Amino acid sequence: xxxxxxxxxxxxxxxxxxxxxxxxxxxxxxxxxxxxxxxxxxxxxxxxxxxxxxxxxxxxxxxxxxxxxxxxxxxxxxxxxxxxxxxxxxxxxxxxxxxxxxxxxxxxxxxxxxxxxxxxxxxxxxxxxxxxxxxxxxxxxxxxxxxxxxxxxxxxxxxxxxxxxxxxxxxxxxxxxxxxxxxxxxxxxxxxxxxxxxxxxxxxxxxxxxxxxxxxxxxxxxxxxxxxxxxxxxxxxxxxxxxxxxxxxxxxxxxxxxxxxxxxxxxxxxxxxxxxxxxxxxxxxxxxxxxxxxxxxxxxxxxxxxxxxxxxxxxxxxxxxxxxxxxxxxxxxxxxxxxxxxxxxxxxxxxxxxxxxxxxxxxxxxxxxxxxxxxxxxxxxxxxxxxxxxxxxxxxxxxxxxxxxxxxxxxxxxxxxxxxxxxxxxxxxxxxxxxxxxxxxxxx
Numbered sequence: 071x072x073x074x075x076x077x078x079x080x081x082x083x084x085x086x087x088x089x090x091x092x093x094x095x096x097x098x099x100x101x102x103x104x105x106x107x108x109x110x111x112x113x114x115x116x117x118x119x120x121x122x123x124x125x126x127x128x129x130x131x132x133x134x135x136x137x138x139x140x141x142x143x144x145x146x147x148x149x150x151x152x153x154x155x156x157x158x159x160x161x162x163x164x165x166x167x168x169x170x171x172x173x174x175x176x177x178x179x180x181x182x183x184x185x186x187x188x189x190x191x192x193x194x195x196x197x198x199x200x201x202x203x204x205x206x207x208x209x210x211x212x213x214x215x216x217x218x219x220x221x222x223x224x225x226x227x228x229x230x231x232x233x234x235x236x237x238x239x240x241x242x243x244x245x246x247x248x249x250x251x252x253x254x255x256x257x258x259x260x261x262x263x264x265x266x267x268x269x270x271x272x273x274x275x276x277x278x279x280x281x282x283x284x285x286x287x288x289x290x291x292x293x294x295x296x297x298x299x300x301x302x303x304x305x306x307x308x309x310x311x312x313x314x315x316x317x318x319x320x321x322x323x324x325x326x327x328x329x330x331x332x333x334x335x336x337x338x339x340x341x342x343x344x345x346x347x348x349x350x351x352x353x354x355x356x357x358x359x360x361x362x363x364x365x366x367x368x369x370x371x372x373x374x375x376x377x378x379x380x381x382x383x384x385x386x387x388x389x390x391x392x393x394x395x396x397x398x399x400x401x402x403x404x405x406x407x408x409x410x411x412x413x414x415x416x417x418x419x420x421x422x423x424x425x426x427x428x429x430x431x432x433x434x435x436x437x438x439x440x441x442x443x444x445x446x447x448x449x450x451x452x453x454x455x456x457x458x459x460x461x462x463x464x465x466x467x468x469x470x471x472x473x474x475x476x477x478x479x480x481x482x483x484x485x486x487x488x489x490x491x492x493x494x495x496x497x498x499x500x501x502x503x504x505x506x507x508x509x510x511x512x513x514x
Contacts, residue, residue: 155195155210155254155278161270163199163206170196178211182225188310189221190214204264208274209257215285216253221307223250225317226257229304229338234268237275238288241303251275253285291335291352294400296419304338320349320383320405325369330358339406339416346391346406346413347383350420353399363396366403370394398422 158165172194175183194211213219216238223239227248231241237256240249247258249271256278258271280286289307308314311323314334319326326332333352338345353359369376370384370392384392387405391413394403402420404413470480 155212156197156208156274157277159199160273161266163201163270165197165199167198172196172211178209182312182316184312185225185310185316186211186222188308188313189225190218191222205261207259210278211255211257212279213253213255216281216287217289217307218309219250219253219255220288221309221313222255223248224306225308225313226255227303229301229318231303233303236268236271237278240268240271247271249275251278252281254278289333289335291333291350291400294350294352294420294422295335295337295348296339296416298419299339299341301338301340304336306336308334318383320347320381320403321366321369322378322381324378325362325366326351327353327358327362330354330362332362339408341408341412341416343409343412344407346404346408346416347387348416348420349403349405351401351403353401356396356399359396359399359401363394363401366394366401393417 156169158169172178175186175191178186178191178194190213192212192214194209196207196209198205198207211219211222213222220239227241228243231243231248234240234242234247234249236247236249237251238249240247242248242263245260245263247260247263247267249256249258256271256274258267260267292305292307295305306317306319308317308319309328311326311328314323314326314328317336319334319336326334331354334349336347336349338347351359351362353362373389374380383405386407388407388409390410391408392403392405393410393413394401395417396402397420400420400422402417404417406413408416474480
């Protein structure tokens with residue numbers, strides 16, 4: 071009979087898992103929150119919010135336009151309506167019928183439509199007024215800029231008309247008063263001129279549109295006229311052949327060469343030896359001016375054989391007083407009855423001086439704007455990071471000092487007890503429950 075082999079039986083034993091939360095197995099009470107700690111937390115939140123707000127403001131300011139960009143911005147000015155030029159009534163004058171809008175130079179002045187077109191006519195308005203049996207008709211014409219308005223005013227104003235103080239310039243001829251203001255020329259025809267007529271027209275001029283920028287500039291060529299001995303009521307400005315001839319130009323229009331961009335101004339002078347007329351022609355370049363000076367000198371030397379024939383202002387002049395010269399882009403011609411010495415001094419008094427004007431630089435490109443945006447973002451990150459570090463050092467160090475002052479450790483890591491599993495003791499209990507069974511083999 072064989073002896074039975076011993077069998078080791080290890081029953082399944084489930085080791086209980088024990089959760090300990092402290093020596094007395096009771097939940098630890100939550101640490102009390104003191105008023106000082108609550109104040110510190112509130113201050114930390116407020117400081118962090120302030121740092122974020124300042125960074126957001128810095129980031130927003132990066133996209134704001136600079137002073138140079140605002141200055142270089144283009145201002146768009148819409149043209150005024152023609153109906154805004156003249157009122158329905160003023161100073162007792164009442165318009166019994168609606169005003170008439172003018173959109174074509176031929177409607178404004180059929181005989182001088184070509185000249186108005188040269189000066190840049192845009193639109194106009196005519197209106198008739200009545201007051202106690204008197205009548206007045208106003209015709210307001212608008213041009214593209216103040217230079218065109220002055221040119222049209224000088225075209226209509228004849229030499230010898232008395233000066234009147236209205237708007238930017240005015241003159242009168244009995245019952246007719248002509249003035250210009252900004253880009254508008256007003257032609258008034260009274261049935262009877264009274265002592266207050268000029269004051270009433272000043273009221274009209276104060277309500278006319280005021281141009282801005284380059285549109286408000288008078289012709290720069292006027293600055294080249296010598297002021298000594300000039301008759302200011304004889305200046306005439308022209309930008310085309312029709313206006314030049316209509317204002318009594320001295321030279322043939324073909325010789326002036328308006329097709330090359332010429333502008334002219336003429337004025338009469340009362341010199342000691344007699345009257346003289348000064349003509350200044352402004353060309354785009356000095357080279358064109360020099361070529362035209364040679365052509366005009368040859369034309370004056372040709373005398374009666376010149377082609378085309380001399381205009382009346384040249385034939386009425388003293389041949390010895392006719393002289394021409396150029397200064398920069400300006401060509402100057404003297405005619406009249408003054409002695410040669412006086413004519414020469416008048417001619418030499420015209421000088422061209424080049425004024426250097428700063429050219430506005432273009433606005434910043436998209437690349438520059440993108441660079442500024444990235445710099446703003448980097449500055450925001452640097453400021454935010456520095457603020458976070460400083461706040462952490464300040465409030466963290468303050469909290470540590472506060473705990474030490476209360477007799478507690480500087481750190482609060484070990485204040486709360488952690489839940490843990492004590493598996494070492496359970497393993498020993500499992501080993502003790504192992505049973506070794508020895509007995510006969512049941513199968514014999």
